[in-house]
Amino acid sequence: MRILVVNVNTTESITEAIAAQAQAAASPGTEIVGLTPHFGAESIEGNFESYLAALAVMDRVLSYDQPYDAVIQAGYGEHGREGLQELLTVPVVDITEAAASVAMLLGHRYSVVTTLDRTVPLIEDRLKLAGLDTRCASVRASGLAVLELEENPARAIESIVGQAQRAVKDDHAEVICLGCGGMAGLDRQIEESTGVPVVDGVSAAVTLAEALVRMKLKTSKVRTYxxxxxxxxxxxxxxxxx
Amino acid sequence: MRILVVNVNTTESITEAIAAQAQAAASPGTEIVGLTPHFGAESIEGNFESYLAALAVMDRVLSYDQPYDAVIQAGYGEHGREGLQELLTVPVVDITEAAASVAMLLGHRYSVVTTLDRTVPLIEDRLKLAGLDTRCASVRASGLAVLELEENPARAIESIVGQAQRAVKDDHAEVICLGCGGMAGLDRQIEESTGVPVVDGVSAAVTLAEALVRMKLKTSKVRTYxxxxxxxxxxxxxxxxx
Amino acid sequence: MRILVVNVNTTESITEAIAAQAQAAASPGTEIVGLTPHFGAESIEGNFESYLAALAVMDRVLSYDQPYDAVIQAGYGEHGREGLQELLTVPVVDITEAAASVAMLLGHRYSVVTTLDRTVPLIEDRLKLAGLDTRCASVRASGLAVLELEENPARAIESIVGQAQRAVKDDHAEVICLGCGGMAGLDRQIEESTGVPVVDGVSAAVTLAEALVRMKLKTSKVRTYxxxxxxxxxxxxxxxxx
Amino acid sequence: MRILVVNVNTTESITEAIAAQAQAAASPGTEIVGLTPHFGAESIEGNFESYLAALAVMDRVLSYDQPYDAVIQAGYGEHGREGLQELLTVPVVDITEAAASVAMLLGHRYSVVTTLDRTVPLIEDRLKLAGLDTRCASVRASGLAVLELEENPARAIESIVGQAQRAVKDDHAEVICLGCGGMAGLDRQIEESTGVPVVDGVSAAVTLAEALVRMKLKTSKVRTYxxxxxxxxxxxxxxxxx
Amino acid sequence: MRILVVNVNTTESITEAIAAQAQAAASPGTEIVGLTPHFGAESIEGNFESYLAALAVMDRVLSYDQPYDAVIQAGYGEHGREGLQELLTVPVVDITEAAASVAMLLGHRYSVVTTLDRTVPLIEDRLKLAGLDTRCASVRASGLAVLELEENPARAIESIVGQAQRAVKDDHAEVICLGCGGMAGLDRQIEESTGVPVVDGVSAAVTLAEALVRMKLKTSKVRTYxxxxxxxxxxxxxxxxx
Amino acid sequence: MRILVVNVNTTESITEAIAAQAQAAASPGTEIVGLTPHFGAESIEGNFESYLAALAVMDRVLSYDQPYDAVIQAGYGEHGREGLQELLTVPVVDITEAAASVAMLLGHRYSVVTTLDRTVPLIEDRLKLAGLDTRCASVRASGLAVLELEENPARAIESIVGQAQRAVKDDHAEVICLGCGGMAGLDRQIEESTGVPVVDGVSAAVTLAEALVRMKLKTSKVRTYxxxxxxxxxxxxxxxxx
Structure with a gap:
């Protein structure tokens, strides 16, 4: 099985980190292909960049010329998943929704910890549209930009752990979702610090995509898609x- | 006051029709400028085309080099309004939301009559995100594609009237919103046939945009936009x- | 075009302030007529007074013997708009709903700052019934009674600004609605202090009423009204x- | 214990029917006093009449000069209960809410069968505000005006039974609420015809009022009321x- | 009339306290029979114990061999009420729902104060399923286990009063529900300390059950039950x- | 990896069918152990039986004395999953929730087709509690009892296909969930007849459980569980x- 994991921004090192995280979560025999869009912003932190990324992801997937079994859109709270579902027949999994779906199997309520405060409404909106918001206790921002996660991992962990702890204590979250593709790999560290399960969206999306492929399930084509x-x-x- | 009315598709005749409808609704002294995107689909009937249109509308507005006071995105149920709000300081009004806001001033519940069934979920999603769905009785499809509205206006009216009548009778709608930019101009005819107020989204958006400009109100820039x-x-x- | 702006209480000075605000927001050629009810309370701060005002407003409008094109009910969170819509054919706009509708065009979430804490549930209930509550971040009380706004404007501004700032910081409001007819005229000052758009309900209602009249739209008469x-x-x- | 049961309209025969129904439902030792408003409409079938009734009910209760332990507002879907709660210290029970509260103890979902279609939105709105709408399967109209219930009971029963049967079959209602004060007394007949429990609002309100008085519970006075x-x-x- | 009041746990002293509270709330002529399950946990503070209690309550009621008119399940936030409703024809009243229904007659919003924090989600879930959550301001935990209420009543009152006061001040609750069968009898003391009405679930359930019996209303048997x-x-x- | 798949009823042949379906969906290397409860009903079609099954499933799992990695509760719309989550540390997946989570990855809205009409509210309630109801278009009943599915598969398929087709056509479902553990194996046949993806709950639960185990995620133990x-x-x- 081959799964395309598409970064939403144009920063190659993030693509590599995401692909590595995806490969680590994949079953034996699953090949992960990380793709970087041909155009767009180096990081996605708002609606304009997210809309640009939506097209760039579709464009990148369509220009991939090998067979594949599923596609993962590896951006948190981004636009575009519905467009991919129209264009493709294989399953498409968005990491925002994958993380929430998995979190809801593990605890009564979950919180998302993301990067900048300005992206919180985008994530809230995507969860609302996906019908996965009812058990969301909060979406919290660490205050760090996407690229700062790479530049200063120690500070990133400290900041994300702080918000995760507040989510558990103040918002009664029982599970934490890491709200950024670039956070891949931080989950175990944060889990130790907070005592609750931490869901990495990329891993969640890979295992859900594998599940869909194994069940031979594809996107419904009768109406919306x-x-x-x-x-x-x-x-x-x-x-x-x- | 100058208001840009941006078509979401690349069909010039629709731009002209929309601009004419907008000018007819505008106050004396308001100049309407109709814009057609430089790229995209000839009609928008789904998510992929809508995402493409989202970028194309942003691109078109940014490449307009004269001053203006407000922008209207003249597509029903389309993506992209949030991106425009980030990029611009002047008010941005989406015709889907404008029509719903106006309809809610006129009756207890409203329905939308749009083109193809496949676009119904897009409109429902946009109304949900906008928080304008609570009093929406239904979104109904006439079954006619966008371009068929132009090609065969008589059949279009018959079909739209039929759905509007069912919305009033079966769904208890008290107001009808015309759910397509290309329906501009049909409102009075349909109003006579159904006995309820019919809101044209372009007209609604123009008058709301004028209202915002007159009150010197602009998009909030503190967080999401x-x-x-x-x-x-x-x-x-x-x-x-x- | 002539628009009746009806105060909900019997304090003439408030009627005058409201009418002046309305006239300032109106287009050239729009005549604003401020009306004071023949009976009722000098200020409205609760359900009993609001129900009394509902009747008094209907009574006052019906006893006005000149032609008019629209009616504005200039009380925040008050009962009665539905009754006026039954009795009249011209559009009726409530300032609570007008302010919320306009605020939702400007930011992702809005808050209302009103007078006494006891009126908060009334406003929340009216927004809920109007289907405009989903994007309401909070309704906050300044703690000042309606008549105190007139008696001590400096203290009123300080108190309202304080609550508006908390709404932006704590509740993530991106727009503030001034939740009292008697606050007309304070919007610009508060906007400067908070950095977010401030919507005055009277101005919003006037411009929406003008929009409806210009589009020749009237209240639907098929069922509820x-x-x-x-x-x-x-x-x-x-x-x-x- | 003395309970005031206040009719919302000025038709004395309805007051008498309501009071008789209330007395039949009351415990031994409970005295029912039926009151007719001093002003208002002979029947309430819309918002204007309902707002007028709201004031008339408050006026009538305040002009009653004997002691009493609770007040029942015997109109279905009417305005005004909140005003009474402010003016009084004894409990106030609205029959719309009482019927719904009782119905929810008896089945998974309930429906309301009321008089004219135009009053359906009023009832829906009151249930929504009361937070009792989630398990409401439907509000259905028999098409008979309030006064027709008195004039032609046989036809009334037939029509109400028809709607009740459709509520059970099509809307999956498991309990029926009789949505009009004037329907008092029809419950047993309709129960036999439909096979589901039928809740009469007046009886429900009397027994709930007795329960409150027996528990020495009164309206909270800290904020809204x-x-x-x-x-x-x-x-x-x-x-x-x- | 005979009403069975079934404790959910196996602690006899709690059964006695509940039955005494029930008898005090009952009308003259109502006989209260307190029942203790034959199996299960000494206190119920979580889902496993609650599911065990659900069966134990059904088992205990079915093994009661005298006639009775209604059954009260005297556990807060517990599972099982739907099962009893299937097995019996007489009305079944759950104290969680009874308390909420009564509270909603007395104030705009209510809060529940319960025992341990871990039971809060159970109560929230039951209120949500019952459709009684819309006007619930909060469910707060005193931090005391069920059996500590008996062992140290003074500390229990202090802790419950503290949470009740925060519910009124911070969450805008206007009524407090005592969220544990074992809290029966504390209502008056807490009412004095907080200034708002305090609803005891057992008393509420008894009076509601009496109301149902008096109206000859039984559980609907057409579908769910x-x-x-x-x-x-x-x-x-x-x-x-x- | 070993996954326990627990039937909710005591019919061994159903356990065998479920286990076979589970094994077919499992990855190589996953061992499926089918368990039949030691007590309870031969089929589960209502609340009483479901509550009995809840305990029986917990009892059966606790009496299993070999190591295992995850547990699947293979009943549609049944009680008890929360209890298992408290008692165990390994992940617990309910087939109702698994099917809905998977369906939501494949289409805009999904419907469930179950057995008897009386179980529809149970399924609706479980989806509501799980926060997975927003995109549920309908829960439809085939009218066949659980055991009839085994006795007359041809008639079962015809009946289920009929409801699935109505769900797609009338309710706008884009995905169908098979709402009964006993329907395992019918998915491909029904998919061919309806043209939309059909999700079998047992398969969905197995692949989700594998995903959780592979990600080393377990139930959160900080509060509810x-x-x-x-x-x-x-x-x-x-x-x-x-």
Whole structure:
């Protein structure tokens, strides 16, 4: 089984970290292919960048020319998953939703700890649309930008642990979701510090994607995610991919 | 006052129709500028096309080089409004939300009549995110594609009237929203056939945008719609606009 | 166009302040007529007074003998708007709902700052019924009574600013609605102090009413707001209006 | 124990029917006093009449000069209960809420069968505000006006039974609430025809009021229902009561 | 009228306290029979114990061989009420739901003060399923185990009063529900300390059960609570009741 | 990895069918152990039987004396999962929730097709508690009892297909969940007949359980699912297991 794990930003080192985390979570025999978009922002921290990433992810997947069994969109709270589901027949799993689905199997309520405060409403909105918000105790921001996670891991852990602890104590979260693709790999450390299960979205998405493939389940094509109708389109996909 | 009314698809005749409808609804002294995206699909009937349109609308507005006071995104149930709000300081009004806001001033519950069934979930999702879904009685599809509205107006009216009548009778709608930018101009005819107020989204958006400008109100910049942070971005806006 | 702006209490100076605010927000050519109820309380701070005001507003509008195009009920969180909508054919706009509708065009979540804590549940209930509560971050009380706003504007501003700042910081509001007709005119000062857009309900209602009139939209009469049936009624409107 | 049962309309025969139903449901030793408002409409079928009734009920109760232990507002879906709760210290029970509370003890979901279709949204709104709507399967209208219930009981029963049967079969209601004070006394007949428990609001309200009095529980006075503040009020209560 | 009040745990002294409280709340002529389960835990503070109690309560009621008119399940937030409703024809009242229903007649929002923090989610879940959660301001834990209430009443009162005061001040509760069968009898003391009405669940359930019996209302048997179908069952009820 | 798949009823042939379905869905190297409760009903079609099953499942798992990595409760809409989560440290997956979580990855809305109409509210309640109900289009009953599925598979398929088709056409479901453990194995046939993905709960639960085990995630023990406190318990587990 081959699973494409698509980074939402253009920072190669994040793609590599995500792919490594995905491979570690995968079953034997699953090949992970990490993809970096051909265009877009070096990190995604807001709606404009997220919309740009939505197209860039679709563009990147469509320009991948080998067979694959599932696609993971490895951005937290980002737009675009619905578009991929229209364009593809294989399952598409978003890490925001995967993490929440897994967290809900482990505790009564979960919290998400993400990067900047400005991305909190995006994550809340995605969880609401996905119908996975009812048992979300809170979405909390560490205050660190995406790229700072890479630059200063020690400070990142301290800050994320602090918010995770407040989520458990003040918001009654029983599970923590790591709300950023770039946080891959921090889960065990944070779990030790907080005493509650910590769900990494990339790992959750990989194992859910494997589950779907193993069950031979694909995206439903009868209504919302039916293939796009044939029509005249300007600037796609060439303009983006060149 | 100058208001940009941006079509979400690349069909110029629809831009013209929308702009005419907008101008008719505008106050004396308001100049309407209709804009057609430089790329994207000839009609928007699904998530992929809508995400593409989201970027195309942002691209088109940013490449407009004259001053303006407000922007209207003239697509029903489309993605992207949040991105425009980040990029701009002037008010941004989406016709889906404008129509619903106006409809809620006129009756206890409203319904939307749109084009194809596959776009119903997109509209429902946008209303849910906007927090305007509680009093929505139903979103109904006429079964006609966007471009068919132009090609066969008589059949379009018949079909839309039929769904509007069922919305009033079966779903207890007291107001009908015309759920497509391309329906601009049909409101009076349908109002006569159904006996309830019919809200055209473009007109609603124009008058709301004028209201915001007159009150000197602009998009809040403290959190969700703060300007994008300075960062390295590949392929924007040149790749799109050329 | 003539718009009636009806105060909910019997304090003439508040009517004058509201009417002045309304006129300032109105388009050229719109005539604002401020009306004071013939009976009721000097200020409205609770359910009993609000129910009394509901009738007094209906009575006052019905006893106005000139033509008019729209009516604004200028009380925050008050009962009665539905009754006016039954009795009249022209549009009726409540300032609570107008402010919320406008706020939702400007930011992800809004808060209301009102007068006494005891009126908070009334406002929350009206927003819930109007289906405009989903994106309401909080309704906060300044602790000042309605009439204190007039008597000590400096203290009022200080107190309202304090609550507005807490709404932005603690409740993640991105827009503030001024939750009292008597707060008309304070918006710009508070906007400067908080850095977020401040919506004055009277201004919002005037511009929305103008929008409805310009679009020739009136209250739907098919169900909830159908005209009262002909029947025997004792004590109306004579007892009230004499 | 003495309980005031206040009709919302001015039709004496309805007051008598309600009072008889209340007395039949009351415990030995409970005295029921039926009161008819001094002003208002002969039947309540809409918002204007309901707002007028809200004041008329408050006026009528305040002008009752004997001691009493609880008050029942015997109108279905009417405004005003909150005002009574402010003005009084004894418990106030609304029959709409009493019926729903009792129905929820008897089945998984309940439906309300009321009179005219135009009153359905009023009942839905009151149940929503009361937080008793989650398990409401539907509110259905028999199509008969309030006064027709008295004039043609046979037809009324047939029509109400028809809607009750549809509520059970189509909406999965397991309990039926009789949604009109004037339906008092029809419950047993309808129960036989539908096979599900039928809750009469007046009986429910009487037994709940007795329960509150027996537990020495009164309306909370700390916030929403605190007594009105001392202030200048014009036209109350004299103008109404004379 | 005879009402069975079934303790959920096996501590006889709690059964006695509950029965005494129930008798005090009952009307003259109502006989209260306190029952202790034949098996289960000495106190119920979690899901496993609650599920065990659910069966034990059903078992205990079925093994009671005298006639009775209603059954009260005297555990706060416990499982099992739906099972009793299937097995019996007489009304079944759960004290969690009874307390909430009564509280909602007395104030705009209510809070529950219970024992250990771990039981808070159970109570929240039961209120949610019952559709009585909308007006619940909070469920707060005193931090005392069930049996500590008996052992150290002074400390229990102090701790419960503290949480009740915070519920009123911080969560805007206007009514307090005592969230444990073992708290029966503390209501008046806590009411004096907090200034808001305090609802004891056992008393509420008794008076509601009396109301149902007086109205001759029984559990609906058409769907959810239809009698169990005839089928082969192993280990019931003998294994439990021996 | 060893996963216990616990039937909720005492019919061995159903246990065997479930275990076979589970083994077919499992990864190589996963051992499935099917367990049948020592007591309870031959099929579960209501609350009483479901509560009995809840205890029987806990009892059966506790009396299993080999090591295992996860437990699946293979009943649709049944009580008890929370109790297992308290008693165990390994992950517990309920097939109702597993199916819904998987379905939500595949389409915008899903429906459940179950056996008897009387079990519909149980399933709706479990989905509501699990916070997985928002995107549930409907829960439909085939009208066949659990054991009829085994006795007459042809008729079962016809009936289930009929309801699945109505779910897709009338309720806009895009995915179907098979709402009964005993339906295991019918998924492919029904998928062909309806054109939408069909999720078998047992398969979904197995793959999710494997995912949790692979990620080394266990049930959170900080609050809701903390181990039961040490206390005196009568009749557990001996009385049930003997």
């Amino acid at each position: 039916a293939p796009p109708r044939a029509k005249r389109i300007v600037g796609w996909p060439v303009a983006f991919a060149k | 703060a300007p994008p942070r300075a960062k390295r971005i590949v392929g924007w806006p040149v790749a799109f606009a050329k | 159908a005209p009262p049936r002909a029947k025997r009624i004792v004590g109306w409107p004579v007892a009230f209006a004499k | 605190a007594p009105p503040r001392a202030k200048r009020i014009v036209g109350w209560p004299v103008a109404f009561a004379k | 239809a009698p169990p179908r005839a089928k082969r069952i192993v280990g019931w009820p003998v294994a439990f009741a021996k | 903390a181990p039961p406190r040490a206390k005196r318990i009568v009749g557990w587990p001996v009385a049930f297991a003997k």
